[in-house]
Amino acid sequence: MTSLQGKERAAYVQNMFDRIAFRYNIMNRVMTAGQDMKWRRFMIEKARLSSGDRLLDLATGTGDVAFEALRMVPGVQAFGGDFSLGMMFVGQKEPLGPQVRWNGADALNLPFPAETFDALTAAYLMRNVIDIPRGFAEQMRVLKPGGRLVILDTSPPPNNILRPFIVGYLKYGLPLLGRLIAGNSDAYTYLPESTQKFKTPDQLAALMREAGFRNVQYKTFMFGTMAVHWAEK
Ligand SMILES: C[S@@+](CC[C@H](N)C(=O)[O-])C[C@H]1O[C@@H](n2cnc3c(N)ncnc32)[C@H](O)[C@@H]1O
Numbered sequence: 419m420t421s422l423q424g425k426e427r428a429a430y431v432q433n434m435f436d437r438i439a440f441r442y443n444i445m446n447r448v449m450t451a452g453q454d455m456k457w458r459r460f461m462i463e464k465a466r467l468s469s470g471d472r473l474l475d476l477a478t479g480t481g482d483v484a485f486e487a488l489r490m491v492p493g494v495q496a497f498g499g500d501f502s503l504g505m506m507f508v509g510q511k512e513p514l515g516p517q518v519r520w521n522g523a524d525a526l527n528l529p530f531p532a533e534t535f536d537a538l539t540a541a542y543l544m545r546n547v548i549d550i551p552r553g554f555a556e557q558m559r560v561l562k563p564g565g566r567l568v569i570l571d572t573s574p575p576p577n578n579i580l581r582p583f584i585v586g587y588l589k590y591g592l593p594l595l596g597r598l599i600a601g602n603s604d605a606y607t608y609l610p611e612s613t614q615k616f617k618t619p620d621q622l623a624a625l626m627r628e629a630g631f632r633n634v635q636y637k638t639f640m641f642g643t644m645a646v647h648w649a650e651k
Pocket residue numbers: 428431432435476477478479480481482483499500501502505523524525526540541542543546547548
C-alpha cells in the first residue's frame with residue numbers, strides 16, 4: 419500500500435482501481451455526502467472552457483469530470499486518459515460515455531504530442547502518482563501555451579478543532595464504508611493513508627509553481643480535507 423514505492427506502488431494502484439471500478443461511483447457519493455459532483459463542477463468553471471476546446475481529463479476513471487465538462491460546455495472535445503481500463507470500461511457505458519475519447523494513458527508518460535490541449539483536469543490523481551514533479555511536467559508539456567490546469571485532491575487533515583473527528587472518519591469510517599459498499603476495505607484503507615501522507619495545499623501549490631505553472635491558486639472544501647488547485651501554462 420502506501421509503504422510500497424515506485425513501480426510496485428503504481429501497479430498496486432492500477433490493480434486496486436480495476437477491482438473497485440463497479441462500485442466506485444456509489445462509494446464516492448456516499449463518502450462525500452454527495453458533495454463530490456459540486457467540486458467537479460467547480461473544476462470545470464476554473465478550466466474556463468469554450469465550445470471546440472480540447473480538454474484532457476487525466477485519471478478520468480469512470481469519467482465524471484469529463485461528463486461534467488460535456489454537460490456544462492456544449493461543443494467541448496473531451497478526452498479521457500487513465501491507466502485503469504476497468505474504470506474507463508464502466509464510464510464508457512454511461513449515457514455520455516460515447517462522447518468521450520477514452521485513452522489508456524500513464525500520467526507519467528502521456529501518449530499525446532506537446533501542446534495538444536486547451537485545458538487539463540485531474541481529480542484524485544496526484545496523490546497516487548509515484549513522481550509528482552514528473553506528473554506536472556507531463557501536464558505542462560501537453561497543454562497549449564495559456565492552457566489551464568485544474569486539479570482536485572484530498573488534503574491531509576488540517577490542524578484545527580475538527581482534526582480528531584476527521585482522523586477518526588479516515589481511520590475507521592472509510593474502511594468500514596468500503597467494506598459495506600464496495601466490498602473492499604483494502605482500497606478504502608489506502609485512501610486515508612495516502613491522504614494523510616499527501617502534500618498540504620500550500621506544498622502542492624509550490625510544486626505547481628516549481629513546474630512552471632503561473633497564477634497558481636487554490637480553494638479548500640469539506641473542512642479543509644479537499645482542495646482544488648488551478649493554474650495556467
Ligand atoms: C480516485 S480515481 C478518480 C477518478 C475520477 N477522476 C473521478 O473524479 O472520479 C483515481 C484514478 O486515477 C488513476 N490513476 C492513478 N495513477 C495513475 C497514473 N499514473 N496514470 C494514469 N491514471 C492513474 C486510477 O486508475 C483511477 O482511475
